[in-house]
Every structure is written in structure tokens, then in C-alpha cells.
Amino acid sequence: MGIDAGAFVFDINIKHMLCLIINYELYYKLNYDKNKKLKIDRNLCFEQVVMHIERGDLLDVVSHPKQSKYPNQQILVVEMNDYVYLVPFIEDNNGKFLKTIIPSRKATRDYLGGRNNDQEFKT
Numbered sequence: 001m002g003i004d005a006g007a008f009v010f011d012i013n014i015k016h017m018l019c020l021i022i023n024y025e026l027y028y029k030l031n032y033d034k035n036k037k038l039k040i041d042r043n044l045c046f047e048q049v050v051m052h053i054e055r056g057d058l059l060d061v062v063s064h065p066k067q068s069k070y071p072n073q074q075i076l077v078v079e080m081n082d083y084v085y086l087v088p089f090i091e092d093n094n095g096k097f098l099k100t101i102i103p104s105r106k107a108t109r110d111y112l113g114g115r116n117n118d119q120e121f122k123t
Contacts, residue, residue: 027095
């Protein structure tokens with residue numbers, strides 16, 4: 001089942017994975033249930049992250065600081081609405097599997113000079 005939304009194509013397979021194909025080149029995978037939980041708990045979703053990346057709001061890609069616990073995991077550093085979010089992911093031949101979305105006061109300070117410190121998120 002696919003819904004064409006401009007440059008985005010959304011597909012849901014039998015295993016409840018939502019796959020986003022951006023400009024038919026970059027490939028992002030995510031867990032549909034996790035995405036639903038993020039929408040409820042944090043009012044965020046992976047679609048927002050991908051749209052901001054496509055818009056040019058990707059600030060950095062860094063290795064996960066705890067490689068012993070999270071081997072081969074990297075983190076997308078994405079600006080959304082004047083705040084910085086960390087998006088851990090694992091990349092393989094099929095694309096990037098996005099794990100979660102973490103609001104980060106520290107990353108906002110480091111990447112944006114703290115221009116939005118009034119947020120109440122803790123990281």
C-alpha cells in the first residue's frame with residue numbers, strides 16, 4: 001500500500017515497518033509502533049525528522065558515544081523548530097534504521113548557541 005506525497009512515498013509492510021523513500025534515493029526505515037509512541041509521548045514523529053533532513057536541517061552525524069553498548073550506531077543531529085534532536089540510527093545496505101528521537105538541551109546549546117534554552121526537555 002503506497003501513498004504518493006510529493007517527493008515522499010510511504011509504505012507499510014507486513015511487519016509494521018514504515019519505510020520512507022526520499023527522492024527515491026535515500027532510504028529510511030523505522031518501527032511503526034515506535035513512531036506512534038513518539039507521536040503520543042513527545043508530539044514528534046520520524047516523518048518530521050526526515051522532512052527536516054531533506055530541508056537541510058541536518059547539523060551533524062556523529063558516532064554513538066557508547067559504542068560498547070550500541071555498536072555500529074550513529075546519531076543524526078537534526079534541528080527542528082529552533083531545537084536540536086538526536087536521532088540514533090543503524091545503517092546497512094538497505095538504508096538507515098531510525099531508533100528514536102531525543103530532544104537535547106545540551107546539543108541545542110552546542111549547535112545553536114543556546115538560542116532556545118527555555119525548553120523544558122532534559123537529556
